[in-house]
Structures are given as C-alpha cells and as structure tokens.
Amino acid sequence: xxxGTAGNTVAGRxxxxxxxxVLVIEAGKSSYxxxxxxxxxxxTSLVESEYDWQYQATLVDRPDFKRxxxxxxxxxxxxxSSSLNYYSWHRGTAAQYNEWELYGGKTWNWEACKPxxxxxxxxxxxxxxxxxxxxxxxxxxxxxxKLRIVDPAPLGDAVVKAWVSKGYxxxxxxxxxxxxxxxxxxxxxxxxxxxxxxxxxxxxxxxSVLTETKVSKIIxxxxxxxxxxxKYKATGVEIxxxxxxxxxxxxxxxxxxxxxPHLLMLSGIGPKEELxxxxxxxxxxSPHVGKNLQEHVIMPQVFRLKEGSSLxxxxxxxxxxxxxxxxxxxxxxxxxxxxxxxxxxYMRIDERLALCPAxxxxxxxxxxxxxxxxxxxxxxxxxxxxxxxCPIMETx
Ligand SMILES: Cc1cc2nc3c(=O)[nH]c(=O)nc-3n(C[C@H](O)[C@H](O)[C@H](O)COP(=O)(O)OP(=O)(O)OC[C@H]3O[C@@H](n4cnc5c(N)ncnc54)[C@H](O)[C@@H]3O)c2cc1C
Numbered sequence: 001x002x003x004g005t006a007g008n009t010v011a012g013r014x015x016x017x018x019x020x021x022v023l024v025i026e027a028g029k030s031s032y033x034x035x036x037x038x039x040x041x042x043x044t045s046l047v048e049s050e051y052d053w054q055y056q057a058t059l060v061d062r063p064d065f066k067r068x069x070x071x072x073x074x075x076x077x078x079x080x081s082s083s084l085n086y087y088s089w090h091r092g093t094a095a096q097y098n099e100w101e102l103y104g105g106k107t108w109n110w111e112a113c114k115p116x117x118x119x120x121x122x123x124x125x126x127x128x129x130x131x132x133x134x135x136x137x138x139x140x141x142x143x144x145x146k147l148r149i150v151d152p153a154p155l156g157d158a159v160v161k162a163w164v165s166k167g168y169x170x171x172x173x174x175x176x177x178x179x180x181x182x183x184x185x186x187x188x189x190x191x192x193x194x195x196x197x198x199x200x201x202x203x204x205x206x207x208s209v210l211t212e213t214k215v216s217k218i219i220x221x222x223x224x225x226x227x228x229x230x231k232y233k234a235t236g237v238e239i240x241x242x243x244x245x246x247x248x249x250x251x252x253x254x255x256x257x258x259x260x261p262h263l264l265m266l267s268g269i270g271p272k273e274e275l276x277x278x279x280x281x282x283x284x285x286s287p288h289v290g291k292n293l294q295e296h297v298i299m300p301q302v303f304r305l306k307e308g309s310s311l312x313x314x315x316x317x318x319x320x321x322x323x324x325x326x327x328x329x330x331x332x333x334x335x336x337x338x339x340x341x342x343x344x345x346y347m348r349i350d351e352r353l354a355l356c357p358a359x360x361x362x363x364x365x366x367x368x369x370x371x372x373x374x375x376x377x378x379x380x381x382x383x384x385x386x387x388x389x390c391p392i393m394e395t396x
Contacts, residue, residue, distance in 0.1 A: 001022070001023075001253070001254045002024065002027065002080070002253075002259075003025070003026030003028075005079070006197075007024060008024065008078075008079065008198060008200045009197050009200050010025050012144065012207070014200060015206050021207075021248075023207075023210065024207060024210070024225040025210045025213050025215055025239070026209065026367070027076055027214040027259075028076035028080075029051070029078070029211055030078050030209075031077050031078045031079045034051070037051065037084070037196070039085065040187075040189045040192070040194055040336050040337050040339045040340070041311070041335060041337070041391055042336070042390055042391060043086055043339075044104050044389075044390040046083075046084045050076075050340075051077040051083065052076060053258070054071070055072040055074060055258065056069045056072065057295075058259060065349075072295075074259075078198065078209065078211055079196035079198045082196040083194070083197075083198070087194070087339040088185050088383075089186045089188050090174050090185075091175060092179075093179055095177075095375035095376060096374065098110050098375075100213025113203045117175075117328035119142070119144045120143040120145050121144075121146070122141055122143055122146050123141065124147065124149075127149040128149070131160055132172065132182065132343075134183065135173035136186070144195075144200050145196075145197070145200075146189075147188055147195070148186065148190045149187075150341070153338065154308070155310065155386070156384075159342075159384050160343070163182045163345060164182075167223075168182065169294070169312070171183045171249065174344075179346045180348065180376070180378055181345065182343055182382075183343065185339075185341055185343060185378050186202035187250045187339035187341070191332060192328065192333055193336040215237045215240075215241065216240045217237065217238060217263070218234050218236075218238075218251055218253065218262075218263065218269075219234065219244065219267075220235075220267060221233055231284075232283055232284065233252065237251060237275075238273050253289055264286075265280065265289060268281050268282070268283035268284065269284040270282070270285075270287075271288075273287065274290065300388075302388045310386055311338055312388070315335070315387060315389055315390060317392050321392070325393065335391075340386065341383050341384065343382050343384040344383050344384070345359075345381070346378035346381055347378055347382065350370075353372070353379070359371075359372070
C-alpha cells in the first residue's frame with residue numbers, strides 16, 4: 001500500500017495483528033524533518049512544491065466563467081495529503097456515511113464507522129478555552145493523531161458575534177453525525193506541530209517503508225481454479241523501472257482519488273474501451289474506475305483589516321516574523337503554530353436552491369431527494385481563516 005492518509009492508517013492497524021508484516025511504498029519523499037510540513041502556519045507554502053503532485057485542473061469554460069488552469073493540491077510525500085492539508089478535523093454527517101452502505105454493506109454505515117474515528121485520535125483537553133461551547137467526548141482519547149482546539153485568534157469573537165446576530169445556529173458537537181451551525185475547530189495540530197497519518201507508523205517494527213518509489217502496476221495473476229469466481233489475484237506490484245515486489249498475503253491500493261484509479265487502469269482494471277484506447281489489456285472490465293470524481297469548489301473572500309487584527313502582520317518579513325520564528329523555534333508556540341482555520345460554519349440553503357432551475361431539475365431527477373446534502377447534511381462550509389498569506393520565510 002502507499003503511504004498516504006488511508007494507507008498509513010490501514011498499515012498501522014494491520015500491524016497490530018501479530019505475525020503480519022506490512023510494506024508501505026510511497027512515491028514521494030519522507031516527511032521527517034521537513035519544516036514546511038511540521039510547522040502549522042507554513043501549510044499553504046506546500047502548494048505546487050516538491051511535496052505536491054502538482055496537478056492542474058482546467059475549469060469548465062462557460063459564458064459567465066473564464067476557463068482557467070488551477071492548481072489541485074495532492075500530497076506526494078509520506079503522510080500523503082495529511083502532510084499538506086489544513087488540519088480541520090471533522091467527520092461529515094451520519095447521512096453521508098449511511099449512503100456508503102448501499103455500496104459497501106452494513107460495515108460501512110455511520111454506526112459501524114464511528115468507533116474507528118475515535119480510535120484514530122487523542123484530543124488535548126487542556127487547550128485554551130474555546131470561544132464557543134464545544135463537546136469533545138465523541139472525538140477520541142487514545143489514538144495516534146493528536147488534536148487540539150484551535151487557539152482563538154484576533155477577530156474570532158467578532159465572527160461569533162456577527163454569526164449569532166444573524167440568527168444562525170451554533171454547533172457544539174460536530175462529531176456526533178449532525179453538523180449545522182458555527183463551530184470552533186479542532187485541528188490535527190498539537191505540541192505546536194502537524195500530526196499526519198505518519199503517526200500510525202511509529203513504533204511499529206513490522207512496518208517497512210520505501211519512499212521515493214513509484215508503483216507502476218499491480219501484478220494480476222490467473223487463478224482459474226480458486227473457486228472464488230475471481231479470474232485474477234493481485235500478487236504484488238511492479239515499481240517504476242521494472243522491479244517486482246511480491247506480496248505474501250494481499251495488495252492494498254491506497255493511492256488517493258487520482259492515483260488509485262490511474263494505477264488500477266494501468267494494471268488492466270477499468271472501463272474496457274478506455275483501456276483499449278491506450279493499448280492496455282483489459283483484465284477486469286470495471287466501468288466506474290476513473291469516473292464520477294466530485295470536488296468541492298472554494299470561493300475566497302478576502303477583507304482588508306486594520307493592522308494587527310489578523311496574523312498577516314506576523315507573517316511579513318520583518319521584526320515581527322523574526323520574533324515569531326524565534327518563539328516557534330524555542331517553544332513551538334505563537335503565530336507560526338496557528339493551524340490557519342479557526343471556525344467553520346456549516347449551513348443549508350434550501351430556500352435559495354429552490355430558486356435555481358438546475359437544482360430543482362436535479363432534485364426531481366433524484367426522486368425528490370436533495371442531491372447535494374442528503375438528509376440534512378450541510379450544503380456549504382464557511383471557513384474563517386485568520387490570514388490570507390503564509391509566512392514568507394526560508395522553510396528549509
Ligand atoms: C491542501 C489540502 C488541504 C486539505 N484540508 C483538509 C482539512 O482541513 N480537513 C480535512 O478533513 N481534509 C482536508 N483535505 C483533504 C484530505 O487531506 C484528503 O481527503 C485525504 O488526506 C486523502 O487521503 P487519501 O488516503 O485518499 O490520499 P492521500 O493522503 O493523498 O494518499 C495517497 C498517497 O499515495 C501516494 N501514491 C499515489 N500513487 C502512488 C504510486 N503509484 N506509487 C507510490 N505512491 C503513490 C501519494 O504520493 C500519497 O502519499 C485537504 C487536502 C488538501 C490537498
């Protein structure tokens with residue numbers, strides 16, 4: 001398996017079984033000792049860096065929207081996208097997981113998944129008091145990923161006041177399967193550093209990690225008489241350059257939303273006509289592989305603030321950044337320990353959507369059920385970010 005968020009998590013769990021040995025094969029470099037990854041406030045400096053696959057998305061050309069190329073960030077480093085992401089820790093809603101049951105069966109609904117979320121994390125309950133009431137009992141207390149409530153930043157209280165003044169609700173427990181309202185975030189930052197999925201690998205002598213090693217193909221071998229009904233069995237992987245690594249038990253594909261389908265298709269698993277176009281022998285005709293990607297759009301709004309009301313003041317080269325750097329280097333505290341996002345507000349906009357003909361049609365086609373937010377799931381997330389830039393400094 002590859003060394004991203006899901007891969008390391010599963011590797012760590014499998015390694016708890018006595019007698020099992022796990023090999024993690026990661027295309028990117030190791031994340032150990034990389035300051036831009038461990039320092040919370042430097043997260044945005046990783047976009048289009050050597051730790052990013054550096055994909056570009058071409059947005060759809062429409063009369064009201066200019067076609068542009070846009071960076072799509074995906075972690076290419078040990079820890080995968082959990083080594084690059086923006087730390088906000090939440091689970092989504094019960095309704096979203098319950099939709100998985102249709103595809104994955106009874107073990108893939110909210111109730112079945114819930115214990116595993118808590119198993120992943122330890123939340124630091126000694127963090128500074130939150131600006132909003134927040135319930136941490138459902139988060140987790142004994143897992144490898146460390147979390148804490150984000151320290152209140154300048155302007156936080158004004159955001160809460162503005163939100164409440166509009167009559168919008170507060171959400172004090174977004175971990176219970178329902179999330180509507182404004183919440184003070186819990187982040188995968190503690191002791192002043194990023195906690196990525198790499199923490200699942202620590203202290204596990206039965207896990208081996210190969211970095212800077214790209215898997216180019218899954219080896220599929222004929223198994224005509226296995227009785228399972230499957231014609232092929234995955235028995236290992238081929239590494240870029242031709243080296244073969246055989247698996248004693250099984251191969252787990254965890255390359256993320258772009259690379260997993262890519263790897264499956266290179267291995268002959270995917271839509272037959274698509275594979276044939278590229279001269280790849282189709283071993284398993286699986287028409288959905290590489291299809292139906294969904295992505296969320298972000299609409300940033302940037303406000304000019306009075307000097308000192310955001311963390312920007314600390315992030316421009318000069319004496320304040322120098323002092324923040326010294327504080328961070330010595331104590332792992334201060335502006336550089338900030339995980340960027342402080343609040344998220346989760347909202348539904350049914351009344352507005354009802355005025356949108358494309359939405360009304362999509363809902364009709366979906367048997368009258370909301371196609372965007374099933375069973376009360378929020379339609380959008382409002383993120384309050386304490387600075388539009390990231391510290392301008394030498395990171396390595
Ligand atoms: C910039 C950014 C900010 C985000 N912020 C948040 C947030 O605040 N909160 C939140 O909940 N989510 C956030 N996300 C989303 C979240 O981080 C991802 O959804 C999640 O990490 C994806 O996990 P994954 O295991 O599917 O893939 P990844 O973690 O991306 O892992 C895939 C791994 O496989 C490796 N790999 C791929 N192909 C190969 C190959 N052929 N050979 C060897 N290795 C290979 C990759 O290099 C990578 O390490 C953010 C994502 C990004 C990019």
